Amino acid sequence: MTAMFKRFSRYQRGFSLVELGVALLILGILGILVWRWVVSTRAPMERSAILAQLDEAQSAVEGFVLFQHRLPCPAAGTGGNEACGDSAAVNLPWRTLGLSSRFGQLHYGVNRGGGLDLAPAVLAPSVSPDLNVDFSGMPVPPSDPDHDPPLAASTDAQAAAGRAQAAINSAVARRAVANGLDWCRVLRRYAANTAVAGVLTAGNATASIPVAYVLAHPGANGVFDGNNAVGASPTWRFDFPGRPQDNDFDDLALAVGPADLGERVGCVARLGEMQAAAQGAYAAYDSARAMQEYWSFRMFDITASESAVQSAQTGVAVAAMGLGLATASAVIGIASAANTEGVTAPVVIIAAANVATAIAQTVVAAQALEDAQAALEVSKEKLQATDGYAVQLYDDFAQALTRAVTLDVKELTP
Numbered sequence: 001m002t003a004m005f006k007r008f009s010r011y012q013r014g015f016s017l018v019e020l021g022v023a024l025l026i027l028g029i030l031g032i033l034v035w036r037w038v039v040s041t042r043a044p045m046e047r048s049a050i051l052a053q054l055d056e057a058q059s060a061v062e063g064f065v066l067f068q069h070r071l072p073c074p075a076a077g078t079g080g081n082e083a084c085g086d087s088a089a090v091n092l093p094w095r096t097l098g099l100s101s102r103f104g105q106l107h108y109g110v111n112r113g114g115g116l117d118l119a120p121a122v123l124a125p126s127v128s129p130d131l132n133v134d135f136s137g138m139p140v141p142p143s144d145p146d147h148d149p150p151l152a153a154s155t156d157a158q159a160a161a162g163r164a165q166a167a168i169n170s171a172v173a174r175r176a177v178a179n180g181l182d183w184c185r186v187l188r189r190y191a192a193n194t195a196v197a198g199v200l201t202a203g204n205a206t207a208s209i210p211v212a213y214v215l216a217h218p219g220a221n222g223v224f225d226g227n228n229a230v231g232a233s234p235t236w237r238f239d240f241p242g243r244p245q246d247n248d249f250d251d252l253a254l255a256v257g258p259a260d261l262g263e264r265v266g267c268v269a270r271l272g273e274m275q276a277a278a279q280g281a282y283a284a285y286d287s288a289r290a291m292q293e294y295w296s297f298r299m300f301d302i303t304a305s306e307s308a309v310q311s312a313q314t315g316v317a318v319a320a321m322g323l324g325l326a327t328a329s330a331v332i333g334i335a336s337a338a339n340t341e342g343v344t345a346p347v348v349i350i351a352a353a354n355v356a357t358a359i360a361q362t363v364v365a366a367q368a369l370e371d372a373q374a375a376l377e378v379s380k381e382k383l384q385a386t387d388g389y390a391v392q393l394y395d396d397f398a399q400a401l402t403r404a405v406t407l408d409v410k411e412l413t414p
Contacts, residue, residue: 050217050219050252051252053103054106054252054253054254056099057099057108057254058254060097061097061108061215062264062265064096065180065261065265065412066180066266066412066413068119069119069120069179069412070119071110071111071116072096072108072110072117073089073110073117074086074091074109074110075089075091075092075093075094075095075096075104076088076089078101078105079104080094080095080096080099080101081095082096090107090108090109091104091106091107092106092108105218106215106217107216107218107238108213108214108216109200109211109216110213111190111258112200115186116183116212116213118186119178119183120178120179120180120182123186124182125175125176125178126185126186127182127185127408128171128172128408129274129277129278129405129407130168130171130175130281130404131274131279132175133282135171135172135281137165138164138165138168138394139288139292140161140292141153141158141161142292142296142299147299147302147303151302151383153387154391156387156388156391157390160390160394160395160398161390163394163395163398164288164394164395164397164398164401166398167281168401170405171405174408174409179408179411179412180270180412181267181270181271181274184267184271184412185271187258187261187267188258188262190212191258191259191262200213200214202214202238202239202253202255203239203240204240209240209255210257210258211255211257212258212261213256213261214238214254214255215253215254215255216228216239216251216253217252217253218251219245221250225249225250226239226248226249226251227239228251228253238253238255266414270407270412273407274408277401277403277404278401280400281400281401284396284397284400285397291386291389291390291393294386295383298379298382298386299383301379301382302376302379302380305372305376306376308372308375308376309372309373309376312365312369312371312373315365315368319362319365319366323359323362324358325358326354326358330352
């Protein structure tokens, strides 16, 4: 029994040493991992990591544009909140952009001379679904109340004109709504004319380029060099993004010009779509105005055709009267000749000729009446076809302008 107890005791002691060894091994591994993490956090960032950080900051800035319809203002310090009223602010507003505090070391400059950091509501709205083209009311389907019965466009055409007018009202209401498309127009104007006081540039005293915004990283030494250093020059704050690194300059920067920014956030495509929709609507509007004149002409054509029918009916009546008179005259002439000197061939021939002429005039008058009635039916068919075309034209216009309104509501959101 004693021998067994001794062996069991030795076994217990050996098992405790194994556990202790495993625990020490685990602690050693954890210590190495913690040490490597501390070293990595304190070590200077490599170029690839800096570029990745700049790319992430760029995505955040442009994401802000899509939903806020302006560029963010710089932060006054590393706190990360915008300071739009501080003209000397130069830090990235990482908190406003939803980034981590490690982005607080970045410098950020935004073009303020062109108004790119202003919300569209501050700017005068410059883009509406109709691109500020004054649709002075959709042409009203014509009518002729003095006609008997009164002439008017079909109820379908009148309803289509109502839908077109409703689309105009919706488009006009959007004129007072400022959004991302208005900001795109500001960006576009700045891209076309960068010689604006207070614009942001990147460069040096001898050369520079206008930019919409700049992001700069202090590099491995954590200190901004060259023109990126605050107060380095009374004119420049940001150096060329592609400036080579050397012993005196290791900053890395990213700059986006106005035209490139417009392409990246979708301004070019959205303004192009809006332009196409508005121009298509205006083309339909012009066609409707031209068609109104044609519509009036078609109504006049019906009135003229009806007058021609009435004239032809009068001609038929006159010809019939002439035929009756010719026939009566022939009978009287023949009877008179028979009572006096006898019926002669010349008398019969003259009477027959008068009757034949009257018959011919009656036939011609009847044909003229038939032609006038046919022309009247054609005029009515043309007016009906015009009504159908007007419905299509009005609806095409309404659809084009409604599409433009939809694009204006969507603005820059993906």
